Amino acid sequence: MSLSAEQRRQYRxxxxxxxxxxxxxxxxxxxxxxxxxxxxxxxxxxxxxKIASNDREERQEIVEEICTATGAELVQSIGKIAVILRRAAKPNRKLSNLIRALT
Known part of the structure; x- marks a missing residue:
């Protein structure tokens, strides 16, 4: 699942x-x-x-490992904060940040 520039902007x-x-x-x-x-x-x-490491390369490795381990897509990474996305098969209407933002 690859995100387009428009999708990334919307998720950010x-x-x-x-x-x-x-x-x-x-x-x-x-x-x-x-x-x-x-x-x-x-x-x-x-x-x-949020990743507590002060080393930029180590943070990037952790983000890549998170995405690989969970099957998630990296939306954005700035400093110590990474935004990741993984669509749920059956999203919970009360908890899903995507559903709540779009309604």
Whole structure:
């Protein structure tokens, strides 16, 4: 699933007011963190992830690992914050950031 420039712009606008729901600490991407990412993506579809590392290359590697492990698409990465998207098969109308933004 590759996002067009128009889709990326729309998802960035939706994510602008969101707070990070998952924070990756110094220990990196653990099994428990992967489960939390899965839950957050299933519930919200579009989420922000905060990465605590000060090293730019390490942050980029973590973002790539998150996207690979969860099957999500990177929408935007600025500094320590990454916005990722994974469409749910059956989105929850009350929790999905996409549905709430478009209605």
């Amino acid at each position: 606008a939706i994510a602008h007011n969101l707070k990070p729901v998952v924070m990756v600490g110094e220990k990196g991407l653990s099994e428990g963190l992967k489960q939390e990412l899965e839950r957050a993506l299933d519930d919200h579809e579009l989420i922000k992830v």
